[in-house]
Amino acid sequence: MAGKLEAGAFVELRGRPWLVEETVKGGGEFESLRLSCIADDAQGEQLEVIWDAEIGPKILGEDNWQRVGASGPDSADVFAAHLRVIRWNSSTAAERDLFQAPFRAGIRLDTYQLLPLRKALRLPRVNLLIADDVGLGKTVEAGLIARELLLRRRIDFIVVAAPPSMTLQWKDELQAKFGLSFQIVDREHLAEMRRLHGFGVNPWRTGSRFIISHRLLTDEIYISGLRDVLGEFRARALLILDEAHHAAPAGGSRYAISSQFTKAVRNISERFEHRLFLSATPHNGHSNSFSALLEMLDPQRFTRGVEVRPRDLEPVMVRRLKSDLRRLGEAFPERRIEAVPISGLPADAPELDLARRLAAYGELRMARISTLPGQKAALAKLAFVGLQQRLLSSNAAFAKTLKVHRGSLAKLIDGEITARESQAALTFVASPSGEVTAELDLEDSEAEATHGSRRSLRDRGGVSRGGARSHKERA
Template sequence: MSDFSPGQRWISDGEAELGLGTILNVDARSVTVLFGASQETRTYSSRNAPLTRVAFGSGDRIESAEGWQMTVDDSKEVGGLIVYIGEDETGELCELPEARLADSMQFDQARDRLLTGQVDRNDWFDLRFRTLHHFHRIEQNPALGLAGPRIDLIPHQLYIADEVARRHAPRVLLADEVGLGKTIEAGLILHRLLLTGRAERALILVPASLTHQWLVELLRRFALEVTLLDEQQSEAHGETNPFEAGQLVLASQDWLFANPQRQQQAQACDWDLLIVDEAHHLDWRPEQSGPGYASVGRLASQTPGILLLTATPEQMGLTSHFARLRLLDPDRYHSLEAFREEEQHYVEVAEAIDALERLPGEDTDRSRVAAVIAEADSLALLDTLADPERGDDQHAAARDQLRDQLLDRHGTGRVMFRNSRRHVGGFPERRLHIAELEAPSSYRRVLRRLERDEDYLDELLIETGMGHPEVLIYPDAMYRVLTVDPLNTEPWWQFDPRVTWLLERLADDGEGGFADDKVLVIAHDRQTALGLAEGLRVLGGYQAPVFHEGLSLVERDRAAAAFADPEEGCQVLVCSEIGSEGRNFQFCRHLVMFDLPLHPDQLEQRIGRLDRIGQRHAIEMHVPVFTGSPGEKLLRWYHQGMDAFNTPHGLGSEIHAAFGDALAESLLDDESLEEVIAETRALFEVRLAERDAGRNRLLELNACRHDRADAVIEAIRELDADKALTRYLDQALDIFGVDSQELGGGILHLQPSPQMLEGLPGLVKGEEGFSATFSRSRALARDDVQRLSWEHPLLREMMGRILDGPMGNTALALLKHPAIPAGRLMVELVFRTHCPAPKRLHLNRFLPPTAVRVLLDESGANLTAKISFTGLSKAVKKVKKAVARDLIKSRHDQLRELLDGAEAEAERELPSIIEAAQMRMRTELDTELSRLEALSRLNPAVRTDELEALRNERTELDTAIEGARLRLDAVRVIVTVGEETR
């Protein structure tokens, strides 16, 4: 009882988060403590209370209950209570009784926690040091933000993401052809900006039909959780602004552009990045703007970064193209007429780049290059290249430098990135197989009447509630709607020849059969997909999972995984139209389009599920059609009018806008159909010729610098192969209380244990957890398996929690060594750089938290160079916390002296750390600044605010790095023991 007195300050060994406690009552058997900050009271046995007395020493800073602070010089005891003596913030001498210490004082810092007897486990200390080490090297890796997402390592995508995400407030147009991954590029840019702190809030506006695809892509590929906002969700927020509900907000353009109130709410928020998909639909003309364009324009004027996505940069006309560039930089693109004149110059630059490849050669080639350059450095390179006396190596180096300068300094390559399939390469052949079938009588009767009776179509539209031309194209859907009593009517799949044809192909192991292959089947309607799966099961015994919009994300993952499994998986997956959104099935080469969509973009989306970079086989497209039916006429329009099955061309939207209505009217008229096909073909060929003009060639050359892309890919592969990740994760999972089970095939299942620390992403106590793999290829093949990397949210959360909190920042261990007498003391201290700076500067790329380790013996001798961290960690043994507290208490004064001495030792390392960081920063930013300043004199696409931002960034970084300081991050006390000590 004599150890406790009312008014003394103690802390709980097991509940340090309660803060500073005050002894209220003491009797022979118990002690009662009030923890004022948390308003909690605890009563303990006075014999073995898990409490540690708080006693501060010289140099410690403490805070009073009134909020003022003092630095302790000395202390005295008055009636069993400590009175601290020292100086306040003004330098005045003062006293502070311990009873007046602030209840809210926390002991997170290593020094405070150690000297008050709070010690953690040795493995926590070990994990903390390793976390700091790994975080330091990962933050400086050039692939940071690009290595974690579940993507293939495709050069042009990674080049664009790396180039754009490096910029201050990037404002660019991503205009790759269909199937080249604009969504992935935008996701990579967003992911890196978020990870590096350059962006915190983003608004993503997409067409209503693509909201699900974006939701899936961002979640599955990038582990980014977004808030999907619509009118129902907005109304649920009542009077508050619904756009403040999340950091990343995904919304339908159709909804937002039609609602002025919601537009005002979106504009009232501070966004760092605005992403707009299908930007070619934004309508602008010199005399007026459409509502969508006006809304995006207002958001663009107040948002630093903008990504506009379109597969048709110029196909909708030069005016439309200028309108999109105007959103990015209204000062640069202020005049449509000036832009028209500027366009003429791009063909000359493209021809000059072509001429470079022929030099040294004809004088005309040299003249063609010289005509578009005027800078001294470029002319010197041209002289080298045109000199036949120079060696091949000199010619090659000069050609590469001059090509880069031409691409950099001319055209809109800085604001627009355009890759085409012919430029990228690596895509499979597409083969179309048409199966002409006879329509069943139930379908023929309706079609014959439609051909004879013009008014019957109107009756059908009213009776079925279907649209035109859906009622003509999807006869099974029409049949279902017209069926009055399903119990007395044969289901459509019993008599539809397409079902019989599919069953025959699935069983056929000959040429043209599917017996040994996976088959993806897509139908327009959800009920068609469900009925078809039922028909396959009943008539053929095939268990085919169905993938449709009525399923949850987890259910869709399971259906896709059941199809993807190469050993136990199903042969067939049946999808509704949603199956052409957001999922890739590159392991499959057979695509059966049970019917055809009405829009060319949806047709390309279907084919794009299989036709991806990385597909090893030709794409076999199978389309069963009824002879002479509207469906066959739609097939002819696609095939003969625009080569829609051969290769993606990005012209579908424009052609559908021009001829969609005429096509619908001609589905029952062969003569008018021929006219529509001929007119479609004529427009298609004109637009193809325009697309292949010189300007696009120039853009394609600038859209991927392969040396840069290769460097990024190499950095990513190094991280992919980093064996330290698996070792680190095993240790972290054990300490955080997560169970890991090997499932085979390189797949783990992570599940919360009852002891798991709360708040880990994807892991909730009582739930099943998730499956994951370190393998990029396995993760790409399995949508239900997450990919573990240094950038995975679980890893980032665990590392952040360790580095930002007190976990493992103190420890005490025993060391048995025959050469060291028992009772000797060592302290192992880990200091780390502390350098406050705004997140937008991404300081960590130059000076991430850097560890300085100091190991001192009890005499103050520095043993750091003689004994490694790993070697010492393997040799020390754990000790019970009660014993550790007694040891610390007995060596209190000695520990204070060693802590002060270690700080002086660590400070000697700081100047070299600062110098190296400044050198890295200046080398990178000075080079980029010089390049942009030279560019700005020739290329107005370099914005003035971008240059000014880079100059300011360099200045701010220089100041921040210069002000870097060291602070104690963790400390471990090591006591030597004799042979008899346990």
């Protein structure tokens, strides 16, 4: 049967439609077909099969050409509609202002969300930094770009790197809003792949769309397989980096200091043809750190240590605040910060007693660490900062972080401090930042998940954007 199929024929097997690209003659009596998927959720995926060995294969449209014109000519309206359908379905890279993704997504689209898509299509390589304010729908804007590039067949491999607490939200939103199925690469998925396909399986070769957490980008067990798939450079591959400011090196000193996460992102990002960075706070106040982040995004335009000019940013960066869009007529609520006085609490209230004890503990620690060497003193200061932050978050988060703090004290006493932890601690004391806190594993997964769920509720808006639901935001 395979001999009757030629390149250009359409077939259906394994529940999806495919285009026959080539008939491959093997050494035996069977011939294999090299197929390319044409389904919306897996366009461009390659597959090689033996036709006679497939279950229930079907050849699509075998007699369509013989029926052309059998019912007479169509009316002018029907023919015009047919031409419009052909035009919409044959969008190419040359038609940069013809969008398909917004009409194939289950979202209520806001006009301002089309600007990142327009900018992306005008770039020869989609190296774009979306730095919109919190709540403007950066996830939707990234999904539109990914969907459009898939429809235009400019990409066939996507990796989304997000904070651990956001990976499941990315998977759900891309599936619900854009019909794109992604696989989260984590310990459970790796164990499942090894159970099904053997210990030597590369999970990155089992699909074309993946989500991985920031923490695992520094783990060689997971990243070595991704490097094998990408090679030195993979065309038609897209990297989406959520919370991209975590990859910017700390800039508290004269020179920006790269963390393990920074090095991991730099090593991986250069292997993708297209890169999409998302961050509501891309600039940490240090120009050297910002230029290093932009170099990872587009090394042809930016160089670490070289001043970034506004005219260089314009083609590759989208930055809008809610106040900007409010002036253009968008109905975003205005934030008002109101102090809520708390009076009448007894002096022995648990919250006040806990704060007093933590303050006393801090004074005692400062007296003790004053005699420690620089690296151990930096680690001690860093651990106490984490406790203060968690106490302001919630009592539950403070209790969980306190357990981690006790473990850190045990490591400090036993001298089990790695060079990476020492360097990150010194960097944090010079310039406190969230990515260095994650570098030192001062937050356990449950506390981070709690923080991430709050961000999820804050960022997730209606169907398309994460705007607040009330007319008044309170801090």
